[in-house]
Amino acid sequence: MSHQNPLSARRSFLKKIATGVGVSLLPELTEAAPSLPHWNNDEETYWYALRDQFLIEEGWIMLNAANLCPSPRAVSEALHEATRDVDRNVSYQNRDKYAEMHLTLREKLAQYLNAEVGEIALTRNTSESNNTIVQGLPLTADDEVVVWDQNHPTNLLAWQIQAKRIGCTVKVVSTPPNPASPQELADPFLAAITPRTRLLGFSHISNVSGVALPTQLLCQAAREQNVLTLVDGAQSFGCHVINLEQMGCDFYTGSAHKWLMGPREVGILYARKELIESLWPHVVGLHYDEKQPDDITRLTTFGQQDIAKMPAMLETLSFHEQVGKEKIEQRVMNLTATLKKNIQEHLPQANFVTPLSENMSSGVVIIDFPNHDKKDIFEKLYRNHRVACSTKGGLRLSPNIYNTLEEMDQVVLAMKEIVG
Ligand SMILES: Cc1ncc(COP(=O)(O)O)c(C=O)c1O
Known part of the structure; x- marks a missing residue:
């Protein structure tokens, strides 16, 4: 995985469809936040567009919600x-x-x-x-x-x-x-x-x-x-x-x-x-x-x-009222379910600390690699793959609504590259 997000072109394209505006650099805080996208049948398009409400740098994957989350731009501005x-x-x-x-x-x-x-x-x-x-x-x-x-x-x-x-x-x-x-x-x-x-x-x-x-x-x-x-x-x-x-x-x-x-x-x-x-x-x-x-x-x-x-x-x-708390809950559960499935498929050497079952887990996914130092993986994910996570209880990945399903693929591919 290179520093250049290979999926950025697709993301920009999706954003363009969702917001109806041309591709641009992420606007600065001083610019008005784009209006919230409309919910439509293509859920992923909606969530891609919603990500524009955040100042997260293009190409970075924030997976440390359990520790600290970014605020939507309207919140920072207020x-x-x-x-x-x-x-x-x-x-x-x-x-x-x-x-x-x-x-x-x-x-x-x-x-x-x-x-x-x-x-x-x-x-x-x-x-x-x-x-x-x-x-x-x-x-x-x-x-x-x-x-x-x-x-x-x-x-x-x-x-x-x-x-x-x-x-x-x-x-x-x-x-x-x-x-x-x-x-x-x-x-x-x-x-x-x-x-x-x-x-x-x-x-x-x-x-x-x-x-x-x-x-x-x-x-x-x-x-x-x-x-x-x-x-x-x-x-x-x-x-x-x-x-x-x-x-x-x-x-x-x-x-x-x-x-x-x-x-x-x-x-x-x-x-x-x-x-x-x-x-x-x-x-x-x-x-x-x-x-x-x-x-x-x-x-x-x-x-x-x-x-x-x-x-x-x-x-x-x-912001929560507009997006809807039920939708937020479902999205987080969907992201973690996808992340767990990807880990099971591509990282057989990983042990789950977190239960797989949805009724005993939530937005926090923790795994262990028996033959690898979690701090080393944590640092490599950050330095080489632009992924922010945590080492609390193992390698801790916690996505929130500003993450995409594609990122759930990317982080697993990144870990696979690190642990071999
Ligand atoms: C379960 C739990 N309780 C309390 C805290 C402390 O939160 P804060 O630092 O916002 O006080 C944390 C922080 O991660 C937590 O996970």
Whole structure:
């Protein structure tokens, strides 16, 4: 595979059909973003055209959605415009409009997640949202928390450190490496519950294996036993259609800068309304004392913040609304299914860390090459083939809607060239 993308001619041709405009260099941020393409019968043409909404350099393949996603140009523009607006005029009067956007944004997020606005707060990222619950939940030395060994440190180590302060117990459970069914993934958690268990904390989708847990099953089983649930949605928020009422969790967390393709350093925290009053704040900032105990924003008085994120987030949600969250979910699943099939066909030496089955996996695909150093493959993919991925849990490839099916072929051919 050469540095010159061999399929660029085809891509340009497809773009031309889809957008009705001539082939051009990717426009700069300052140029107006092209209007969103119309959905038609030729899905691939649509997704090729949609890619023009992003600033991704021609010939580069971004497969690190699980870590960080690019924003559509309209989002970048909204962020930059608002930053310039504040720099032009830092008065309270000029900034008031952003404070108003805060509530609108929470309302839209609540709609997006099927929750109530009073249950949604904005944080800086999933890490902070997880820690807000870990440090805020009133626990005693008699209490027990059950967590997954695949959790992110902010939902694992954070509990262990908290346990050192409080004296409570943290039970860490493992799931089978090759689960035969979602129930097999749920069983270790359910078996760990005792009368002392106060909370189950787990990632919806693991960032180190790509395993998708049966979240609804776990949340419902936990609730039946009076056990709270903290679902870390870093790898599901923005990628899957999330219906929090249906999921039945007590806390859900996520980052806008991952699958949602929103501005960086924006997180969300959902807490079921009956629980908000019981949570301790981990930061006490200005205006804390003006808030009611059941106001979730009491937990996020972080001081001065970058308010330019507000219009950028609104633009992000508008983008999702226009494309459609169901379509986004289907596309990500289609991309990963194609990627897995290509790997099976062309790379027999690769071991899947991620289950092949669609009901136990999602947008994160992790593989291992027994006789190769993953860091070496990762570097060669980047340097020689212009592919950005990750080495978390193995060689981790995570596509989002700005990727094409052709890229799912290209990356597999690139890996084949590297590993022989
Ligand atoms: C499951 C999970 N939780 C939490 C995080 C932390 O996200 P952030 O860095 O946006 O706080 C990540 C990041 O990859 C993650 O995968």
